[in-house]
Amino acid sequence: WTSADQLDPEELLSMFRYLPTVQIAGVENRGVDELLQVLDDPFLIPPISSLGIIHGDPHFGNIMFSDGVWLLDNGGFVEGGDIAYDIAKVLLSLDGCDPLMHKALKPFQFRRRDGLVEVADIEWSQHGPRATLRAEYRRRILKEAVLPPLVEFIEADENLFPRSEMIEALHLLALAPTMTYLGWVGAAQLLQGISLLNSAVARDASQVWR
Numbered sequence: 425w426t427s428a429d430q431l432d433p434e435e436l437l438s439m440f441r442y443l444p445t446v447q448i449a450g451v452e453n454r455g456v457d458e459l460l461q462v463l464d465d466p467f468l469i470p471p472i473s474s475l476g477i478i479h480g481d482p483h484f485g486n487i488m489f490s491d492g493v494w495l496l497d498n499g500g501f502v503e504g505g506d507i508a509y510d511i512a513k514v515l516l517s518l519d520g521c522d523p524l525m526h527k528a529l530k531p532f533q534f535r536r537r538d539g540l541v542e543v544a545d546i547e548w549s550q551h552g553p554r555a556t557l558r559a560e561y562r563r564r565i566l567k568e569a570v571l572p573p574l575v576e577f578i579e580a581d582e583n584l585f586p587r588s589e590m591i592e593a594l595h596l597l598a599l600a601p602t603m604t605y606l607g608w609v610g611a612a613q614l615l616q617g618i619s620l621l622n623s624a625v626a627r628d629a630s631q632v633w634r
Contacts, residue, residue: 433611
């Protein structure tokens with residue numbers, strides 16, 4: 425196994441960007457080019473179904489906890505916005521698109537074997553797989569009403585999280601090339617986007633949103 429921090433960031437990102445397939449945490453995933461072709465089918469994308477007042481950019485740098493929760497730098501809340509977009513932005517921070525979270529990620533391990541590139545799971549330095557934190561965030565929104573104004577939408581909208589995850593995955597693919605100044609983190613973002621999109625496409629292909 426090779427640690428991601430041992431390679432040139434641009435080389436690492438380019439390698440994973442153009443792979444036709446990549447195995448991540450034991451699951452084989454289609455590469456970026458094939459995923460983008462699949463997404464030409466509009467029925468694979470969960471439709472907008474919950475509209476409300478949204479912040480538009482609620483990443484961790486714009487959230488302050490002090491006698492409550494304060495959302496900063498919103499430039500004016502957007503009325504009639506896609507609630508899934510705000511949730512996707514929080515998920516992006518949880519998956520490492522935030523200066524504090526960058527430091528919590530561990531360099532991922534990968535290897536080439538029998539013509540296939542295998543990647544171990546992307547993990548936090550102290551908290552294990554990132555999926556644990558994502559699952560906790562989802563649980564709290566659904567079960568504990570961390571965001572009370574969204575509760576009525578979340579309970580009634582089965583499309584909300586699938587759409588949020590799709591939006592987050594596309595953000596990760598788009599942002600990855602801008603993250604190479606942080607070393608291997610750019611490639612980690614790309615791999616997380618690939619993994620999320622593969623899961624979303626597999627789920628939504630059976631759902632077919634119409």
